[in-house]
Amino acid sequence: MAMPRTSAWRQAGFFLCVLALVACSRPASAPSGERGGGPAYGDTLVEASIGDISGLIPNITSDSASHEVGSLIYSNLIRTDKDLRPEGELAERWEISPDEMTLTFYLRKGAKWHDGEEVTAADVDFTYRYMIDPKTPTAYAEPFRQIEHAEVVDRYTYRVRYREPYAPALLSWGLWILPQHILEAPWKAGIDLRTTQQNRFPIGSGPYRFKEWKTGEKIVLEANPDYFEGRPYLNRVVYRIIPDQSTIFLELKAQNIDMSTLTPTQYRRQTDYPAFLKAFNRYKYLANAYSYLGFNLRDPRFQDKRVRQAIAYAINKQEIIDGVLLGLGRPAVGPYKPGTWWYDPNVKTYPFDPEKAKQLLAEAGWKDRNADGILTKDGQPFSFTIRTNQGNQVRQDTAEIIQRRLRAVGIDVKIHVVEWAAFLNTFIRKRDFEAIVLGWGLGLDPDQFEVWNSKMTGPDELNHIGYQNPAVDTLLEEGRRTFDIEKRKKIYARFQEILAEDQPVVFLYVPDALPVVASRVKGIEPAPAGIAYNFIKWYVPKSLQRYTR
Amino acid sequence: MSVYFIRRLLISIPLLFGILLLSFVMLKLAPGEPSVVQQDLQTRATGAQRETLRQLYGLDKPIYVQFGRWLWRVVRLDFGRSYSPDGRLALDKIKERIPITLGLNLLELVVTLGIAIPLGILSATRQYSVFDKAMTLFVFIGFATPDFWLALLCMIAFGVQLGWLPISGLRSLNYEYLPFWTQVWDFCSHLILPVAVASFGGLAYLSRLMRGSLLEVVRQDFIRTARAKGLPEHDVIYRHGVRNAVIPVVTLLGMMLPGLLGGSVFIETVFAIPGMGQLFVQSAFSRDEPVLMALVIIGAGLSLLGNILADVSYGIVDPRIRVSGSGRS
Numbered sequence: 001m002a003m004p005r006t007s008a009w010r011q012a013g014f015f016l017c018v019l020a021l022v023a024c025s026r027p028a029s030a031p032s033g034e035r036g037g038g039p040a041y042g043d044t045l046v047e048a049s050i051g052d053i054s055g056l057i058p059n060i061t062s063d064s065a066s067h068e069v070g071s072l073i074y075s076n077l078i079r080t081d082k083d084l085r086p087e088g089e090l091a092e093r094w095e096i097s098p099d100e101m102t103l104t105f106y107l108r109k110g111a112k113w114h115d116g117e118e119v120t121a122a123d124v125d126f127t128y129r130y131m132i133d134p135k136t137p138t139a140y141a142e143p144f145r146q147i148e149h150a151e152v153v154d155r156y157t158y159r160v161r162y163r164e165p166y167a168p169a170l171l172s173w174g175l176w177i178l179p180q181h182i183l184e185a186p187w188k189a190g191i192d193l194r195t196t197q198q199n200r201f202p203i204g205s206g207p208y209r210f211k212e213w214k215t216g217e218k219i220v221l222e223a224n225p226d227y228f229e230g231r232p233y234l235n236r237v238v239y240r241i242i243p244d245q246s247t248i249f250l251e252l253k254a255q256n257i258d259m260s261t262l263t264p265t266q267y268r269r270q271t272d273y274p275a276f277l278k279a280f281n282r283y284k285y286l287a288n289a290y291s292y293l294g295f296n297l298r299d300p301r302f303q304d305k306r307v308r309q310a311i312a313y314a315i316n317k318q319e320i321i322d323g324v325l326l327g328l329g330r331p332a333v334g335p336y337k338p339g340t341w342w343y344d345p346n347v348k349t350y351p352f353d354p355e356k357a358k359q360l361l362a363e364a365g366w367k368d369r370n371a372d373g374i375l376t377k378d379g380q381p382f383s384f385t386i387r388t389n390q391g392n393q394v395r396q397d398t399a400e401i402i403q404r405r406l407r408a409v410g411i412d413v414k415i416h417v418v419e420w421a422a423f424l425n426t427f428i429r430k431r432d433f434e435a436i437v438l439g440w441g442l443g444l445d446p447d448q449f450e451v452w453n454s455k456m457t458g459p460d461e462l463n464h465i466g467y468q469n470p471a472v473d474t475l476l477e478e479g480r481r482t483f484d485i486e487k488r489k490k491i492y493a494r495f496q497e498i499l500a501e502d503q504p505v506v507f508l509y510v511p512d513a514l515p516v517v518a519s520r521v522k523g524i525e526p527a528p529a530g531i532a533y534n535f536i537k538w539y540v541p542k543s544l545q546r547y548t549r
Numbered sequence: 550m551s552v553y554f555i556r557r558l559l560i561s562i563p564l565l566f567g568i569l570l571l572s573f574v575m576l577k578l579a580p581g582e583p584s585v586v587q588q589d590l591q592t593r594a595t596g597a598q599r600e601t602l603r604q605l606y607g608l609d610k611p612i613y614v615q616f617g618r619w620l621w622r623v624v625r626l627d628f629g630r631s632y633s634p635d636g637r638l639a640l641d642k643i644k645e646r647i648p649i650t651l652g653l654n655l656l657e658l659v660v661t662l663g664i665a666i667p668l669g670i671l672s673a674t675r676q677y678s679v680f681d682k683a684m685t686l687f688v689f690i691g692f693a694t695p696d697f698w699l700a701l702l703c704m705i706a707f708g709v710q711l712g713w714l715p716i717s718g719l720r721s722l723n724y725e726y727l728p729f730w731t732q733v734w735d736f737c738s739h740l741i742l743p744v745a746v747a748s749f750g751g752l753a754y755l756s757r758l759m760r761g762s763l764l765e766v767v768r769q770d771f772i773r774t775a776r777a778k779g780l781p782e783h784d785v786i787y788r789h790g791v792r793n794a795v796i797p798v799v800t801l802l803g804m805m806l807p808g809l810l811g812g813s814v815f816i817e818t819v820f821a822i823p824g825m826g827q828l829f830v831q832s833a834f835s836r837d838e839p840v841l842m843a844l845v846i847i848g849a850g851l852s853l854l855g856n857i858l859a860d861v862s863y864g865i866v867d868p869r870i871r872v873s874g875s876g877r878s
Contacts, residue, residue, distance in 0.1 A: 046722060051831070052823075054634040061634045137634070194636035215645055216823025217719065238722055242821040243831075246701055247717045254709045254716055421836065422579075547723065 037541035041223075044236040044547035045521065045538070047259045048248040052216050052241045055194060056202040058176050059131065060138045069239060072221055072535070073204035074176035075228075077105055077124060080444055082527035082534065084340070086170050089229075090119055090177060090205070100165040100483050105173070107156040111228040113179050114203045114210075121158040125150060126180035128160070130187060137194075143172035165481045167488065168445045179203050207232045207536045216241055233523070233539035236547070255279055258518035264326040267514045280516045283526055286339065287513035290332045291395070291439040292505040293386070293402060297466040299434055301382070308503040310360035312350035314409045315402055319352070321509050324397040328514065332507035334496040335440070335448055339528060341485065342446035344493040347500035357409045368410055375410035383412035384434040389423045398508065399437045429459050431466070437508075446492045449476045452499075467504040520544040554861055561853040568849040569623075569842070573616050576838060583608070583632045583836040606632065619842065628846075629839035631832075639839040642828065643847070647810065649719070650817070650824035654809045657744050658802075661751040666798065668752070669759025673794075674786060676764065684756070692753035697815045700746045704819075707742065715739050717821040743820045747813060755798060763794035803859030807851035 049065040058070025078094070081087045088094065092108040111119040130136055131144045146169070149161040162169055182203055186196050193199065202210050207229070208221035219239040225231045240257065242248045249266060251257045253276065262271060262282065271282065293315070295302035302308060317331040336343045361367075366375040366382055375382040386402065388395045396417055403413040413435075418427060427433045440451065450456050453476050454468035475495045482488050515531060517524060523538045524531050540546070583606070603609045607618060622629060628639040668688070672681045708716035715721065721735050766772065767790050775785045810825060817826040825844070832840040 044722070055636075066634070192636060194634055195630075199635060214823075215642075216827060217821075218722070240718065240722075240821070241823070242717055243818045243827060244821065247704065247819055247821055250701075250704050250709055251716050254712065256716065 037543055039233055039523065039537075039539040040542040040545070041231070041233055041539075042235050042542070042548075043520075043540040043545040044238055045234050045258050045518075046238045046240060046256065048242045048251065048257045049219075049239045050241075050243060050245065050248065053213070053219060053239075055199045056210065056213070057178065057193060057199050059127070059140065059178065060136060060194065062139050065239070069219055069221070070176055070202075070204075071206070072208040072237060073202055073206045073210055074178070075111070075119075075204070075206040076175055077107075077173040077177060078170060079174050080171070080529060080533075082525070082529045084444060084529050086174075090124075091173075094170070096170070096483065101163075102159060102161045103169060103173075104153070104157065104159045107158065108228060109156060111205055112226055113181075113205050114224060115182075117179070117181050119177065119205050120155050120180075121152040122155075123177050123180045124158045125152050126184055126187075127175060127178045130178060130183070130193075131175070133187075140175070143168060165483065167480050167483055168447045171443075171445050174444075177205065179205075208237060211236075227536070229536065232536035234521075234535075252280075252516070255518070258521065260516055262514040262516055264324075264328045264512075264514070267328060268326045271516070279519055281519050281524070282514065282516045283524075283531055284328070284512050284514055285526060285530065286330060286337055287511050288337060289439055289441045290335065290337070290510045291398065291437065291508045292332070293398075293508060294436045294438060294465045294505040296431065296433050296435065297468070297504060298431065299384075301377075301384070302434075304364045305502060306360045306364040307366070308506070309350065310357040310364070310409070311406065311411070312503050312506045313353045313360065314357035314411075315350075315405050315506060315508075316352035317508055319405075320398050320401050323401055324394050325509065325511055328512040329509045332510050334499055334507055335442075335451070336446065336492075336496065337442055337510055340446070342489060342492045344496045346493075347496050349500070350503070350506075354405075354409050361409065361411075366410070373407075373410060374412050381412060382410065383414070385414040385416050386435045386437055387416045387418060387423065387427055387433045388437040389420045390417050391420065394511075395437045395439070402437070428464050431459075431464060436465075446488065447476075447480045449480055452476060452495075452504075465504060467502075469498065469502060469504075472498055520546065553864075554857070557857045557860065561857070565846075565849055565853060569620070569846065570616065572845045572849075573619065573842065574612065576836075576841065577612050577615070579836075583838060623842075623846065628843040631840050632837045633835055633840075639843045642840055643825070643843055646823060646825050646828050649822060650811075650826065651809055653740070653743065653747075653816075653822065653824060654813075656740065657747045657751070658805065658809070660744055661748045661755060662798075664748065665752050665755035666759050666795070668756040670763060670786070670791060670794075672756065672760045673763035673767070688753035688756050691749040691751075694750065696746055696750050696813070697819055699749065700742070700816065700819045703742050703746060714741055716742075717819070719822060743816050743822060747816050755801075758801070759794065759798055762797050763790055766790050766794045800859050800862050803855045803857075803862055806855035806858065807848055810851060811848060 049068075051063065051065055053066040053069050054061045054063050055066055056070060056073065058067050058074065061067065061070070076089050077091045078086050079089045088108070090107055090111055091105040093106050095104045095106075096102070097104075105121075105124070107119065107121060107124070109118075113119060128144060128147070128150050131138060131141050132147075143166070146162050146164075146166045147160050148163045151159050153159050160169075179198070182198055183193060183196070187193060200213065204210070205228075207224055207227045209224045211220040211222045213219045218241060221237045223232045223235050240251075242251065245263075248257065248260060249270075252260050253271075267282065267284070271277070271280070293311070295308060295311075297303060321327060321329045321331065330338060333347055333349050334344070338345065361375060361382075365377045367377070368374065369376050386399045388399050396415070399413075399415045403415060406413045428436070450462045452463060452467055452469075452472055454463070454470070454473050456463040457466050457468075472495060475491050475498075479488055479491045479495065482491060513530065517531070520540050521538050522541060523534070525534060527533065600609070607615060610618075619629075630636050631639050631642055665688075668684055672684050675681050704716045707714040715738055719736065719739050721727070721739075724732060724735060727735060763786075767786070772785060772789060775789050776782075780788075811829075814826040814830055816822070817824045818830065828840065829844050831837070832844065
């Protein structure tokens with residue numbers, strides 16, 4: 001699935017490096033050997049979060065900070081390994097029926113909740129029933145609504161049957177499993193689970209136990225010695241809530257924070273000195289997101305494919321990457337991240353070529369008829385407004401560079417920067433925009449039905465540009481009904497081919513994720529999944545441990 | 550006096566109502582919806598789910614119905630639950646932050662007064678001297694310096710470069726394990742930068758007020774009389790001059806009442822102090838109406854109370870000011 005990037009307020013956290021995929025990954029200064037000794041228990045890892053978490057039942061929150069903390073407290077049925085392949089966590093193994101409509105999970109025995117109860121199929125079943133309850137305020141219920149029938153076969157076996165084959169089904173069980181023995185009773189009694197103790201002092205089954213949450217100040221987790229995959233090395237994880245980016249950065253420089261993400265400017269210009277590079281390892285790999293210039297395809301001017309292609313030719317993507325990301329990113333050619341198995345590099349590209357752009361615009365009937373440098377057609381000058389959200393300087397700068405490049409081919413662009421809530425409600429939801437600069441975060445599956453299918457154009461749906469292409473609709477349907485990877489690969493290759501030809505949006509760039517971790521922390525192995533996938537294996541050698549209590 | 554006080558109190562009721570009505574309407578007129586309904590763009594939440602949530606919070610009703618319901622709850626002192634996913638009582642969220650902001654602001658006030666009043670006195674007694682001019686320059690630099698910028702400079706200098714003081718937060722991470730006196734020092738050291746930065750900006754106003762007020766007083770007849778009867782200059786200034794000159798400063802404190810609980814958005818954000826200012830900003834960002842309106846009530850209530858107290862205290866400290874209905878009693 002695709003999730004758009006939320007406002008700068010939220011996205012600035014560590015989320016990117018939790019989910020981030022990798023194309024080229026290499027610690028900028030490679031940790032050398034095992035200085036200071038081998039793996040040892042102990043020490044504390046301090047992280048910063050720009051916002052307080054909103055609750056500790058992550059299934060009903062939507063902010064990245066809550067998800068990150070929740071992911072250490074709870075465990076999932078399924079997760080993805082370092083190469084983004086599904087692997088079992090609470091599920092020991094699973095079976096997909098020959099008709100591809102039934103999934104059977106076999107739970108591992110002996111996994112315990114933090115209060116000592118065993119994790120069983122009843123917990124999975126409770127989580128499922130809670131997710132599909134219309135009263136549950138969750139944004140993640142949709143995959144579970146595709147289920148026709150769910151049953152607890154025995155204490156360790158759980159079976160779900162889908163209405164039709166649904167390829168994203170397996171990964172959708174990468175869901176935080178909730179404790180049935182604690183939550184069933186209040187839920188049955190009609191109590192809003194957000195007001196229960198679980199949301200404040202949670203009992204999970206993950207590698208870390210909840211210790212304390214001081215509102216607005218910090219969250220403290222402690223290693224769970226009984227975690228079914230073994231006790232994590234790092235004794236404690238502390239999230240300090242620091243609502244200001246500059247302060248986080250200063251705390252990082254003063255080494256009071258062990259892990260954070262850098263902005264391109266910080267990476268290029270403010271951390272490139274020996275003391276910092278000695279204290280920290282910086283990592284760099286492609287983030288799990290892309291930015292785009294979207295057109296409102298209900299606007300007759302943008303319905304002409306040649307106009308969209310012309311704009312793609314008129315924009316210099318590398319210039320944007322160099323200018324706003326200081327070179328830390330890659331040009332995007334489609335809605336997927338390079339390096340994933342479904343990514344197809346062999347699609348039509350639009351190298352920077354203003355002449356070609358002018359030629360295409362002329363073919364579409366846009367000509368400069370009064371020598372003022374602005375193209376006109378039917379007496380109307382070609383002029384439109386790009387809207388983007390406030391608080392994201394990168395997007396505003398991108399819009400300005402586009403403005404200048406389009407002016408050079410005779411298109412007059414205005415820029416309107418709007419506060420996030422107003423941007424969504426007044427402009428996106430009501431489809432009141434001509435063009436937008438926005439970004440999407442990417443999921444772990446190529447399914448992007450919600451973003452590109454012509455049926456998903458309702459006010460609350462994600463195809464806000466109004467893209468309609470029957471061929472794409474069919475491919476998207478087929479893609480989510482097909483389990484076979486080779487077949488899916490072909491389907492999504494064709495899909496990318498059509499998008500590249502159609503240019504319903506101009507795909508701009510995939511930015512780099514730039515996490516940074518204190519160099520005393522060892523065991524970090526960047527992989528396609530980023531760095532956080534083996535968090536419980538991170539350690540600080542005894543002699544380098546900093547926090548003894 | 551008490552009649553006057555009660556009358557002022559009664560007049561504030563319609564005033565408070567007006568403030569609340571305006572705030573409520575403005576909140577509703579602002580584009581966007583509470584983020585609980587909006588779910589950002591993270592929509593796998595369908596339109597129907599949104600509608601359910603709107604109904605749950607009564608956001609589908611006309612605005613006057615919403616206001617009426619809200620007011621009725623507030624009259625019974627029920628400020629409702631926060632819309633944010635923690636679903637906590639709005640009052641609980643505010644209560645846990647009051648001591649932090651109140652403590653910080655009181656400290657800031659004491660420091661500001663402690664420096665501004667002597668500074669004002671010294672400037673007044675040495676009017677037009679080099680000291681007076683230097684201090685004028687100094688306090689106006691403080692007045693003109695944006696506090697978030699100064700805060701960052703101080704953090705870089707004392708926190709990162711010199712490493713003398715903690716950069717942000719209220720306590721060190723190992724606070725619980727420290728011996729008592731180290732805990733005290735730990736807590737105080739965390740307060741030095743925010744209090745210093747916040748006070749610097751407030752110096753100009755109070756010290757200039759003090760200076761001006763004292764200069765005014767020393768020109769008056771009773772000071773001349775005091776000097777004429779041979780009192781030492783020190784006694785003239787401090788026993789007669791300062792006491793009278795400090796009156797406007799004291800009455801001004803009433804006006805500062807709402808500020809004590811309001812919290813500084815900049816200071817609390819930059820120094821990561823979980824106070825009222827932060828809560829206000831966060832609630833505004835997420836359109837957390839119950840918390841936001843509860844904060845508005847507190848702010849408006851304290852402003853009105855502060856005004857009344859200022860007026861009343863004028864009457865108390867300065868007998869020349871008579872309020873109708875009390876002078877004859």
